[in-house]
Amino acid sequence: MKTVLTKDEKAAIRQAAMWYATLESNDVRQSDHEAWKAWHLSHPLHQKAWKQIEAIRADFSNIPDNIASPVLTSASNSRRTVLKGLVVALATGSAAWSTYQLAPWERWMAGYQTAIGERREIILADGTSLSINTDTSLDVVFDDHQRLIKLYSGEILIKTAIDPHKVSRPFSVETKQGKILALGTRFSVKTDDTQTTVSVFEKTVKVSFKGAQQNNVMLHAEQKLHFTSSAIGVVERYNPLSITWRSGSVTVIDVSLDALITELSRYRTGLLRCDSRIADIKVSGTFPIDDTDRSLKALENGFPISIVRRTGYWITLIPKQT
Amino acid sequence: MAIQRSYGTGEISQLYSDHHSWLKGWLSKKLGDTADAADIAQDTFVKIIRLRNSDLIREPRPYLTTIAKSVLIDFIRRKKIEQSYLDVLATLPETQLPSMEDQAIIIEALMELDEMLSGLGFKVKRAFLLSQFEDMRYSDIAQELDVSLRTVKNYIAKALEHICLFRLRNGI
Numbered sequence: 001m002k003t004v005l006t007k008d009e010k011a012a013i014r015q016a017a018m019w020y021a022t023l024e025s026n027d028v029r030q031s032d033h034e035a036w037k038a039w040h041l042s043h044p045l046h047q048k049a050w051k052q053i054e055a056i057r058a059d060f061s062n063i064p065d066n067i068a069s070p071v072l073t074s075a076s077n078s079r080r081t082v083l084k085g086l087v088v089a090l091a092t093g094s095a096a097w098s099t100y101q102l103a104p105w106e107r108w109m110a111g112y113q114t115a116i117g118e119r120r121e122i123i124l125a126d127g128t129s130l131s132i133n134t135d136t137s138l139d140v141v142f143d144d145h146q147r148l149i150k151l152y153s154g155e156i157l158i159k160t161a162i163d164p165h166k167v168s169r170p171f172s173v174e175t176k177q178g179k180i181l182a183l184g185t186r187f188s189v190k191t192d193d194t195q196t197t198v199s200v201f202e203k204t205v206k207v208s209f210k211g212a213q214q215n216n217v218m219l220h221a222e223q224k225l226h227f228t229s230s231a232i233g234v235v236e237r238y239n240p241l242s243i244t245w246r247s248g249s250v251t252v253i254d255v256s257l258d259a260l261i262t263e264l265s266r267y268r269t270g271l272l273r274c275d276s277r278i279a280d281i282k283v284s285g286t287f288p289i290d291d292t293d294r295s296l297k298a299l300e301n302g303f304p305i306s307i308v309r310r311t312g313y314w315i316t317l318i319p320k321q322t
Numbered sequence: 323m324a325i326q327r328s329y330g331t332g333e334i335s336q337l338y339s340d341h342h343s344w345l346k347g348w349l350s351k352k353l354g355d356t357a358d359a360a361d362i363a364q365d366t367f368v369k370i371i372r373l374r375n376s377d378l379i380r381e382p383r384p385y386l387t388t389i390a391k392s393v394l395i396d397f398i399r400r401k402k403i404e405q406s407y408l409d410v411l412a413t414l415p416e417t418q419l420p421s422m423e424d425q426a427i428i429i430e431a432l433m434e435l436d437e438m439l440s441g442l443g444f445k446v447k448r449a450f451l452l453s454q455f456e457d458m459r460y461s462d463i464a465q466e467l468d469v470s471l472r473t474v475k476n477y478i479a480k481a482l483e484h485i486c487l488f489r490l491r492n493g494i
Contacts, residue, residue, distance in 0.1 A: 005490060017483035021475045024453070025460040052486050060454060063431045064420065069451040071406040072436055 012049035015039065020053050113137045114154065117267045117290070119245065127161030128171065131246050134267050134289075147171045155190040157243050158182065159202075177229045181206040187219075188243055199224040199238040248290050257281040257303070261317065268292045270313030277319050278305050329379040334371055337382060342367065345386050362397055366390045403432050438488045442481055449474050450481035 005013075019036050022028060040046055060068070112132055114120055120132045125142055132138070136154020146169050149156070160171050160182045171182040175191040185203035189196065198207055200219050207217045211229030219225050224238040241251040250263055258279035265272035267289040281303055287295035296315070300307050304320040329337045342363060349359035366389050379385050407429060411419060420428060439447050445467050452458045452466065460474045467474070488494075 005487070010487070013486050014479075014483050017479040017486065018475075020482055021460075021479040024478070025471065025475050027461070027471060049486075052490070053482055056482055056485055056489075057454060060431075060435065063428055063435065063455070065455045065457075066414070066418075067407065067410050067428065068432065068435065068455045070410045071403060071432055072439065072447070072451055 008045055009049070012043070012045040013052065016046065016049035016053040019050070111137075111139045116269045117292075119248075121246075124161075126163050126165065129159045129161070131157040131243075133157075133245050142169075145169060149173045151175050151189055151191055153192050155188065155245075157186070157188040157246060159186045160184060177211060177227055178207055178209040181208070195226065195228045197224065197226045199242055201238070201240075201243075244286070245289060249286050249288050250295075251286045253284045254282050255284075257283050257299070257305075257317070260287070260299075264289065264292050264295055271315065273314075273316045275316065275318045278303075278317060281305075327382075329382060334367065337370070337379065338367055341382055341386060344383070345390060348387065349390060358397070362390060362393050365393045365397070369393055399436070400429070400433060403436060404429060407432060438485050439481070442484055445469065446477045446480055449477035453478055 019039060022032050023036060040050055112120065112122065112130075114132050114134060114136045116135045118134060122130045122132065124130055124140060124147075126147055128147070130140075130149070133155040136156060137152040138154070138156065139150040139152075141148045141150065147163065149158070149172070151173055152175075156173070158171075158173065162184075163169050163171075173180045173182070173189050175189065175196045176193065177191070177196045180187070180189060180198055183204045183206065185205055186201040187205050188199045188201070191197075198205065198219060200221050200223050202221050204221070205219050207219055207225060207227075209216075209227060209232060214232050217225060217232070217235065219235065222238050222240075224236050226233040226236075241253070244251045250260070252260055252263075256279060258274050260283050261272055261274040264287065272292075283299070283303070285298070285302075287298065289295070296307055296317075299305060299317070305317050306320050308316045308318055310316060345366060346359055346363040349362050353359050353362075366386060369389055369392070370386075373389075407425075439450070442450070449463050449467060452463050453460070458466070460478070461471055464471045464474045469477075
């Protein structure tokens, strides 16, 4: 029998759950037990909710311990995930769902997300190599007609492979501002909510735009293009050092300290700020991104600046205090 | 020749004889696999019977394909869980393998638990599973997940609340 719960009943359940966790925790104190008793006593709804929460743990006894955790920790099996995959397959106009079988299904319909400071190297189902930088979120959608990467935010480097599919499918990367069609290449895409930058290292890509009224742009090796949803930049020379993140460092030549700090902050959580008095100091060098503290120390040693740690997560660089 | 008419309550057997072959054929084409297509077509009609729609089914084929898609989603979920389960069983010594009947019960229980946990974030889910099935203390879970003890408490509370509401809403 389905139950509709009142606001008070829901609140009681939330409280009961919090109390249960508090009492179960290994740092529970006598005062917690006393406070719980008072809460429990104060209202019949509390007692009812407590009973309901308490019953939960006992009810999983029919699943052997050594099985539940590994089975359910693996890739989400929720209806929503499976539905998402089906919806994409249908939306891309794929005539058949024949790729629904388990292993191939998971290969072509996958989401990847890196945490701040995390990097990953992935080989996709067609052999394409995908390098994923910090704080990046994307979906891979391969079906009968295309090989598509939907890049929501962050930065990736791609080296496409020849499609082993019986009919060669186009390879594209899509961002909020446009779509990049690969014509047998090695290229990187960096995007956030308002802008996209494409750099080409080998061969050619074709860039089409979502917002701005503009024809497609062909971008060749050693070229770079930056665009927003309303404006498209000029084709510039690429920065060959822009992908050194793959090997764990950032290499800069003659950039402002402020720009370097902005780049390093992508690889650490918390705030990293630079005082305006030292923002324009020109810096060159290679700085590890897996150990940004070491990078900051190197800056402190090489330049007239001091590092001030206001809290564990808030660091400011200021002119050196003599 | 497509048969176009409406079907009232209690006319499921007519619906079945009019459209079952068609549905099986449609699913076969979509799935590229006739064995699964037969299972899903069957389960679709079973689901329709269970739904006991009191409204007229005016457009039988679109209706059937909608229900079939929903059945397919659950079918895939079950396959995924079965596969994960088999992978785990493969790591266990022979003496620990459950009987076939127990395995069937366990798969059902896993499906239900998976459904109950869906909607929770990955770390929240993990924290709950570690405390429930691996008897880990909160401080050990905190270390395992690289979060604070306070966060683990919040995660477990969130999971318990979520499961409790799910069970109440579904009359479990």
